[in-house]
Amino acid sequence: MSRFAKPVKIALSLIIIAGLIVIPMNFNRYGLFILSQWAVMTIAAIGLNLTLGYAGQVSLAQGAFVGIGAYASAIMTTHGWPLPAAIPVAIVLSFCVGWVLGYPALRVQHHYLAFVTLAFSTLAFLVFRNESWLTGGIYGISNIPRPHLFGIATNKPLPFYYVCLGSLAIVSLAVWWLIRSPWGRAFMALRENPLRAQSLGIDTRRYTLMAFAIGSALGGVAGALYAPLTQYIDPVPFNLSLSLDLLMMVIVGGAGFYFGPFLGAMIAVLLPEWLRFTEGYYLMLYAIAVMGLLIWSPTGILGILDRYLAERRTKAASALRAVAKSRLETAQ
Amino acid sequence: MSAVLEVTDIKKSFGGITAVDGVSFDVREGEILGLIGPNGCGKSTLFNCILGQLTPTGGEVKLDGKVVTGLRPSELNKLGVSRTFQLLQVFPKLSVRENLILAGQEHQGNMASRLVGRSDAGLTEVANQMIGFFKLDHLASEPAGGLSYGQQKLLDAAMAFMGGPRLVLLDEPAGGVNPSMLTDLKERLVAINREKNATFVVIEHNMEFVMSLCSRVMVMAEGKVLAMGRPDEVRKNPAVIEAYLGH
Numbered sequence: 001m002s003r004f005a006k007p008v009k010i011a012l013s014l015i016i017i018a019g020l021i022v023i024p025m026n027f028n029r030y031g032l033f034i035l036s037q038w039a040v041m042t043i044a045a046i047g048l049n050l051t052l053g054y055a056g057q058v059s060l061a062q063g064a065f066v067g068i069g070a071y072a073s074a075i076m077t078t079h080g081w082p083l084p085a086a087i088p089v090a091i092v093l094s095f096c097v098g099w100v101l102g103y104p105a106l107r108v109q110h111h112y113l114a115f116v117t118l119a120f121s122t123l124a125f126l127v128f129r130n131e132s133w134l135t136g137g138i139y140g141i142s143n144i145p146r147p148h149l150f151g152i153a154t155n156k157p158l159p160f161y162y163v164c165l166g167s168l169a170i171v172s173l174a175v176w177w178l179i180r181s182p183w184g185r186a187f188m189a190l191r192e193n194p195l196r197a198q199s200l201g202i203d204t205r206r207y208t209l210m211a212f213a214i215g216s217a218l219g220g221v222a223g224a225l226y227a228p229l230t231q232y233i234d235p236v237p238f239n240l241s242l243s244l245d246l247l248m249m250v251i252v253g254g255a256g257f258y259f260g261p262f263l264g265a266m267i268a269v270l271l272p273e274w275l276r277f278t279e280g281y282y283l284m285l286y287a288i289a290v291m292g293l294l295i296w297s298p299t300g301i302l303g304i305l306d307r308y309l310a311e312r313r314t315k316a317a318s319a320l321r322a323v324a325k326s327r328l329e330t331a332q
Numbered sequence: 333m334s335a336v337l338e339v340t341d342i343k344k345s346f347g348g349i350t351a352v353d354g355v356s357f358d359v360r361e362g363e364i365l366g367l368i369g370p371n372g373c374g375k376s377t378l379f380n381c382i383l384g385q386l387t388p389t390g391g392e393v394k395l396d397g398k399v400v401t402g403l404r405p406s407e408l409n410k411l412g413v414s415r416t417f418q419l420l421q422v423f424p425k426l427s428v429r430e431n432l433i434l435a436g437q438e439h440q441g442n443m444a445s446r447l448v449g450r451s452d453a454g455l456t457e458v459a460n461q462m463i464g465f466f467k468l469d470h471l472a473s474e475p476a477g478g479l480s481y482g483q484q485k486l487l488d489a490a491m492a493f494m495g496g497p498r499l500v501l502l503d504e505p506a507g508g509v510n511p512s513m514l515t516d517l518k519e520r521l522v523a524i525n526r527e528k529n530a531t532f533v534v535i536e537h538n539m540e541f542v543m544s545l546c547s548r549v550m551v552m553a554e555g556k557v558l559a560m561g562r563p564d565e566v567r568k569n570p571a572v573i574e575a576y577l578g579h
Binding site: 178180181182183185186188189192193195196197198199200201202203204205206 | 414
């Protein structure tokens with residue numbers, strides 16, 4: 001991306017942001033719901049991208065953290081607490097649980113770690129379903145209110161879409177800051193070469209736990225918004241398939257690329273909607289599209305762009321070298 | 333001269349194989365100690381035991397008189413012990429400058445200040461100096477993976493110095509480096525040794541490099557110390573000739 005001139009990048013970002021604000025004004029209820037869902041799932045996928053894409057720790061439990069956040073926010077807001085109070089609770093709760101889930105990652109990696117997190121995912125689902133004194137069990141929690149923010153009621157779809165979009169903006173900025181800070185560099189070192197990282201003084205234990213905790217906390221944020229978005233939650237949406245969906249969003253968009261989760265969530269949330277005209281075939285077509293993409297580019301959509309830009313850079317560099325060489329030769 | 337590193341009776345076995353069998357030595361402040369021996373004699377295992385990558389089966393490691401056996405590699409690095417690996421260990425996707433900043437960042441501030449503070453942890457200037465010192469100026473913004481092998485070896489060594497270490501353990505710094513770059517590397521190591529008063533332990537197979545760089549040389553064979561002394565003494569030692577140097 002660094003080949004684009006900075007003003008072009010800024011202009012492009014501003015156009016996209018303006019588009020996300022202005023265009024949905026004409027959307028119907030359903031369109032706004034889908035777009036809000038995209039914003040919420042993007043937040044969860046950004047969290048997983050941090051754990052998996054940047055720090056290299058496989059997790060099949062992101063959906064469980066969305067569940068933890070959703071239940072925290074649903075329980076609190078149905079008991080009269082405002083959403084702005086419930087979100088920090090969801091963050092702290094999923095941060096702490098994520099920190100604890102990070103401990104197995106200090107001992108096992110890759111597939112084994114995937115299995116540990118998968119077991120956690122199942123455990124969380126069972127808690128949501130069976131602890132009905134707290135979670136309402138299979139009947140779930142209904143009539144989850146949408147918040148009043150700065151004196152504005154957000155129970156209509158459009159204002160609540162702006163709540164989701166605004167939250168996405170805050171999360172995006174915070175994560176952008178995080179990955180360009182020394183922490184981001186340490187996460188990347190953890191992924192690329194933990195042995196060398198340790199020998200350079202990087203406390204890989206602490207950074208591994210942090211990667212899990214922060215990624216999980218963002219799952220919690222997504223959940224805390226998901227509950228008032230759907231206004232009704234039960235355990236089913238937070239089972240393993242949500243974790244797998246989120247994993248797919250990260251991989252399809254491009255793991256370890258900042259904009260990967262935005263694209264991945266767009267494909268996972270919007271593509272099935274666009275393919276609805278094919279009626280019974282849309283899930284099949286969707287599956288084939290995803291398989292095709294991953295065969296073509298295992299590093300996801302942004303991987304294609306990255307390869308293209310890298311090729312251009314190499315060509316430009318060898319052209320420069322050729323010029324320098326011919327100059328040297330004429331000078332001799 | 334006082335000892336920076338004291339190693340007492342270090343042992344390491346893997347199952348039935350004893351890779352390091354009771355090695356004791358000390359490294360004096362400011363010296364460059366060479367460590368030579370045939371392949372498989374336990375040199376790298378000894379390094380890994382000293383640096384906390386492996387837990388020794390027995391024995392003790394002291395840094396400045398304090399026992400540091402069993403500390404984690406990152407903790408030892410914070411105490412001023414740094415290393416390079418036998419095989420290249422740079423971060424290929426990061427630029428040369430970013431590699432150096434990464435190598436130094438954990439020595440700046442604390443976890444909180446590294447999160448909210450500057451993206452480069454205030455190290456761009458230091459990294460640029462290091463780049464100049466190792467003559468990598470024209471490559472500063474290139475991804476490290478695009479450098480030649482010799483240049484990556486230089487970067488690898490430079491990374492070990494970013495935290496301002498007191499003691500650096502270099503595992504085959506000259507392996508696969510061409511002769512002209514080798515002279516550069518030696519010059520740089522000697523300069524850092526003098527200017528920064530850093531102490532080195534160097535594993536190396538290139539005899540000429542070791543003999544001209546080191547003030548003392550330790551020879552290992554089959555997990556034990558065979559000889560220790562000035563390069564010219566070691567070169568003449570019959571046991572060393574028998575085990576390693578050949579006739």
